[in-house]
Amino acid sequence: MTTDKHDASVYEEIQRSAEFQDLKRRFRRWTFPMTAAFLVWYLLYVVLSGWARDFMGIKLFGNINVALVFGLLQFVSTFAIAWAYSRHAEKHLDPIADKLRHEVEEKIQ
Amino acid sequence: MKSETLATILFLTFVALTLVITFWASRQTKTAADYYAGGRSFTGVQNGLAIGGDYMSAASFLGIAGIIALSGYDGFLYSIGFLVAWLVALLLVAELMRNSGKFTMADVLAFRMSPRPVRTAAGVSTITVSIFYLLAQMVGAGALVGLLLGITSPSGKAWTIVGVGALMIVYVVFGGMKGTTWVQIVKAVLLMTGAALITILVLAHYGFNLSSLLGDAATQSGKNGNFLIPGLKYGTEAQGLAGKIDLISLGLALVLGTAGLPHILIRFYTVPTAKDARKSVLWGIGIIGVFYLLTLVLGFGAAALVGSKAIAASDKAGNTAAPLLAKAIGETFLGSAGGTILLALIGAVAFATILAVVAGLTLASSSSFSHDLYAHVFRRGNATEREEVLVARVSAFVIGAVAIGLGILAQGQNVAFLVALAFAVAASGNLPAILYSLFWKRFNTAGAVSAIYGGLISALLLVIFSPVVSGSETALFKTAHFNWFPLSNPGIISIPLGFLFGYLGTVLSKEYNAAKYAEIEVRSLTGVGAEKATEH
Numbered sequence: 240m241t242t243d244k245h246d247a248s249v250y251e252e253i254q255r256s257a258e259f260q261d262l263k264r265r266f267r268r269w270t271f272p273m274t275a276a277f278l279v280w281y282l283l284y285v286v287l288s289g290w291a292r293d294f295m296g297i298k299l300f301g302n303i304n305v306a307l308v309f310g311l312l313q314f315v316s317t318f319a320i321a322w323a324y325s326r327h328a329e330k331h332l333d334p335i336a337d338k339l340r341h342e343v344e345e346k347i348q
Numbered sequence: 349m350k351s352e353t354l355a356t357i358l359f360l361t362f363v364a365l366t367l368v369i370t371f372w373a374s375r376q377t378k379t380a381a382d383y384y385a386g387g388r389s390f391t392g393v394q395n396g397l398a399i400g401g402d403y404m405s406a407a408s409f410l411g412i413a414g415i416i417a418l419s420g421y422d423g424f425l426y427s428i429g430f431l432v433a434w435l436v437a438l439l440l441v442a443e444l445m446r447n448s449g450k451f452t453m454a455d456v457l458a459f460r461m462s463p464r465p466v467r468t469a470a471g472v473s474t475i476t477v478s479i480f481y482l483l484a485q486m487v488g489a490g491a492l493v494g495l496l497l498g499i500t501s502p503s504g505k506a507w508t509i510v511g512v513g514a515l516m517i518v519y520v521v522f523g524g525m526k527g528t529t530w531v532q533i534v535k536a537v538l539l540m541t542g543a544a545l546i547t548i549l550v551l552a553h554y555g556f557n558l559s560s561l562l563g564d565a566a567t568q569s570g571k572n573g574n575f576l577i578p579g580l581k582y583g584t585e586a587q588g589l590a591g592k593i594d595l596i597s598l599g600l601a602l603v604l605g606t607a608g609l610p611h612i613l614i615r616f617y618t619v620p621t622a623k624d625a626r627k628s629v630l631w632g633i634g635i636i637g638v639f640y641l642l643t644l645v646l647g648f649g650a651a652a653l654v655g656s657k658a659i660a661a662s663d664k665a666g667n668t669a670a671p672l673l674a675k676a677i678g679e680t681f682l683g684s685a686g687g688t689i690l691l692a693l694i695g696a697v698a699f700a701t702i703l704a705v706v707a708g709l710t711l712a713s714s715s716s717f718s719h720d721l722y723a724h725v726f727r728r729g730n731a732t733e734r735e736e737v738l739v740a741r742v743s744a745f746v747i748g749a750v751a752i753g754l755g756i757l758a759q760g761q762n763v764a765f766l767v768a769l770a771f772a773v774a775a776s777g778n779l780p781a782i783l784y785s786l787f788w789k790r791f792n793t794a795g796a797v798s799a800i801y802g803g804l805i806s807a808l809l810l811v812i813f814s815p816v817v818s819g820s821e822t823a824l825f826k827t828a829h830f831n832w833f834p835l836s837n838p839g840i841i842s843i844p845l846g847f848l849f850g851y852l853g854t855v856l857s858k859e860y861n862a863a864k865y866a867e868i869e870v871r872s873l874t875g876v877g878a879e880k881a882t883e884h
Contacts, residue, residue, distance in 0.1 A: 253874075254866040262873055270439040278603070281432045285599040288425055288578035289592040296577040301559030302566065306421055306577045313428045314637055320435055321633045325626060328443075333623065336874045343876045 249346050253339060262335040269327050277320055284309055351675070352498035354692035359497075362538070362700045363515060366531045370519050373527030380733045381882050383524035383740060384451040384715050385617040388881040392624040394533060396631020399615050401532025402708040403430075403606075403632070404539055404639055406488050406701050407767050412640070413673075414666025416647020417659050420565070420575035422582050423647050425595075427640035429602030434636065436779075437607040438629045443622035444786050444872035445613060450879050453613045453778065454720045457785050457800075460864030461793040464725050469800040471720035473777050474610040476804065477770045478713035479751070481611075482706055484766040486513065486755030488667075489702045495668045496695035506756045512703060513752035519707040520714065520744040524737075528707050529618060535704035536635065542697040543642040546670070546690065549677045550649035561645070564652035575651070590834040598768065601839030605771030608778030611712035620881040646670050653677060671695055710751070714744035761824060765816040765836065769807065772839045776846035777803030784850050786872060789865050795854030802849025803842060810838035 253259050287295060287309070295306035377383050390398070405411075408430060415423030449455035454470035486509055493499045493508040519527055554561040566575040574580060583595035606612060616625045650659060650669035653676045662668045671694045678690030718740035723731040731739070780799040784791040810833050811817060817824050819831035835841075871877055 248863075250867040250870045250876075251863060253870050259870065259873075263869070266873060274436065274439055277432065277435050281428075281603055282596070282599070284428070285425070285596055289583045289595045292577050292579050296573055301557075302562040302576065303559055304576055307424075307562075310421075310424050310428055313432060314641065317432050317435060317633065318637060321438055321630055324439055325630055328626060332873075339870075339874045340876050343870065343874065347877075 249343060253343055256339075258335060259339060262332065262339065265331050265335070269331075270324070273320060273324070277316065280316060281313065284313055349688070350498075351688040351691045351695070352496070354688060355695035356497055358692055358696035359699045362534070362696060363703075366515075366519065366534060366703075369530045369534070370523035370527040373524065373530060374522040377524045377526055379882060380451070380719075380737050381879070382526060383737045384614070384719065385879075386525035386529050388618060388620050388879060390529060390618045390624075390628075392619060392627025393631055394529070395615060395619050395624070395628035396635060397536045398529045398532035398618070399612070399628060399632030400540075400635035400639065401534075401536035401704050402611055402615060403636055404536070404701065405485060405705040405767075406492065406698055407484065408640075409539065409543070409643065409701055410492070410667045410670055410698055411665075412643045413646040413650060413670040414659070414663070414668070415581060416644065417650035417654070417669035417673075418656055418666040419581035420569060420571065420648075420651070421578050422580055424640075424644055425578055425582065425599075426602070427643060429599050430606070431633070431637050431640055433603045433606035434629060434633045436604065437612070438626070438633065440786070441607045441613070441782060442616050442625045442629045445782070446616045446619070446622045446625040447875045447878045448786075448868050448872040449617065451614070451617060451719045452716050453610050453782070454716065454724075456868075457781050457796050458724070459785065459868050460791075460861050461796050462859075464728070466793055466796045467720040467724045469797045470778075470781070471716045471725070473773065473800050473804050474716035474720070475713045475747075477608075477773050477778070478610055478709045478716075479747070480766040480773070481609075481770040482709040482713070482747075482751045483754050483758065484763050484770075485702055485706050485709070486751050487758045487761065487763045489699075489706075490755060490759050491663075492667065492698060492702070495663060496671060496698060502759065505759060509755045509759075510752055512699075512706065513748050513755065515703055516706045516710055516751075517745055517748035519703075520710045520748070521741045525614075525618060525711060528704075528711050531704050531707055535700045538697050538700055540635065540639060540642075542693055543639060543646065543670075546649075546674050546677060546694065547642045547645045549681055550645055550653070550673070553653070553677065553680060558645075561648055561652055565648040569651050569656045593840065594835045594837055597835050597837040597840035600843055601768065601772040601775050601837055604775035604779055604839070604843060606774075608774035608782060609770070610716060610774075610778070611708045613782075614712055614715060617879070622875050622878065643670075646673060649673050649677070653680075671698070706751070710744050710748050713747050714740050717743040717747070763824075765811070768837055769811050772807045772811070772837060772842060773804050775803075775839060776807045776842035777801070779843075780846040780850045784854070785868070788854070789862075790860055791850070791854050792857055792859040792861075794857035794859065795850050798853030799846055799850030802853075803846025806845045807838045807842040810835070810842055814838065 297305045412423045454467045458466040489512045490505040490509045569575045583592040650673040654672045659669045674690040674694040675687040679687035722739045723736045777800045813833040815831045819829040
């Protein structure tokens with residue numbers, strides 16, 4: 240994809256627009272803290288697996304112990320975050336992104 | 349009929365089916381976008397299945413079930429890292445890459461940089477990561493045939509590697525991304541079906557009571573409660589502090605490596621839009637997550653019904669746990685014929701798994717060689733589309749041939765560490781470069797080149813001087829001692845180093861292109877100018 244001067248200035252113009260800044264903020268405000276959160280949650284699990292084995296071995300019901308429940312919760316949180324992200328993107332990101340895309344494509348042509 | 353014969357017949361059926369698909373795909377493949385990205389016309393669901401197909405390697409199917417069967421809970425720890433990793437891909441990488449790239453990882457990295465040095469670095473890293481991964485799979489294939497198809501002689505194993513390699517070359521050279529993707533889809537469906545079937549039978553045997561299955565597994569293993577908590581394999585108490593830090597290091601490489609694996613990244617280009625890329629990762633997460641839950645039951649089921657001793661006697665690494673379980677559970681429900689059929693089924697599925705994964709890796713490395721190194725570095729962007737696709741096909745053939753040769757030479761060597769190394773290099777070199785490219789305004793050529801080489805070289809060096817290469821019972825060189833780095837996994841050092849090199853390279857160079865950053869930022873978030881699906 241080649242880009243001439245004219246296109247480049249269109250991109251800079253869009254980048255400065257309030258609408259694009261809003262899109263960028265909505266994207267980053269959701270994904271950056273969420274990434275930090277699931278990484279910390281995962282590392283907590285790994286650290287407890289290394290250093291808190293007595294705790295992990297506590298039986299909750301039958302032979303189901305804390306380690307197993309903690310591990311399964313990692314699955315639950317992964318599924319939940321993936322689902323929540325797709326909801327967030329569909330509701331709060333896609334409409335703005337689609338609108339901006341149409342605008343830019345008109346300007347470039 | 350013997351189980352090996354039946355397994356061979358089932359496997360040959362799979363081969364015949366996939367060859368028909370490849371032939372069909374080759375007639376549909378005309379342009380570079382067809383060859384590299386399957387015409388970008390797969391649906392989110394199809395690509396989601398293919399993501400599962402690419403990702404669920406024999407190492408994660410037979411390997412994780414085996415680790416759980418022999419060392420209990422620790423195998424589960426491994427699969428959780430593999431799964432959570434997909435959130436990094438979903439939240440930060442998949443859609444933005446689909447919007448701003450074309451065929452390879454380097455397309456995104458080179459977007460606002462000086463293309464030749466960045467594409468060279470990205471190409472070197474892509475090929476290195478893919479070949480490590482590929483080699484581990486090829487050696488694994490040789491070891492598995494002995495166990496699954498009853499081929500035990502060294503020459504028999506060598507011929508099997510040649511066969512697997514030849515099929516993989518045919519898929520990639522003729523079918524391109526379209527053929528390879530369909531092979532992944534068929535394999536993913538087979539693998540999920542096979543694993544689900546065995547899981548349901550195991551659970552039914554225990555009256556769908558997970559607690560009694562776990563209790564039985566713990567008793568049979570002879571390790572009782574310790575079998576159900578972490579610590580029998582990774583970071584054991586005997587290894588002390590180094591072992592526990594090694595565990596964290598492994599966890600980091602697993603969770604950050606996936607979003608930097610080239611054969612996974614090029615999957616995002618096979619769908620028409622970023623929304624489809626998002627949808628395909630969502631499906632991928634669902635499939636992969638369910639699959640790891642199944643392997644949990646398979647692993648503990650094998651420990652309970654086959655017994656850790658019998659599994660370890662068959663294969664020291666436990667790779668035959670899932671097939672042995674299939675045989676045992678089949679016999680329980682359906683008599684000896686049932687055992688034969690299920691064992692054959694799982695054997696054939698394991699082969700389909702290996703074949704699909706090696707094809708994905710060969711495609712990723714040959715695409716990068718042709719698109720990045722040949723077309724952009726060597727020919728400076730002046731290669732025609734026809735020429736580029738021809739070079740991609742020739743390099744797929746050459747890479748396949750090299751993998752066959754190395755796979756035969758490395759027979760019987762313990763090369764399982766190569767998979768962990770591939771993840772570490774991907775997390776240390778590729779991921780920092782990708783994230784900086786997408787999110788950091790100031791990032792530049794020097795930064796990209798130093799992140800990739802810095803991460804790659806530090807991960808490699810640390811592994812060379814680690815206990816997996818020398819100075820331990822399981823090392824490549826058991827008698828030599830140059831293992832001054834105490835950890836088997838370099839991630840905890842090399843990942844921060846990769847990010848640091850990327851940062852230093854950037855701030856020490858004055859280059860900075862505001863206009864191009866505006867373009868990649870707008871394009872990646874809005875999809876302006878994103879590559880379109882081709883029409884047929």
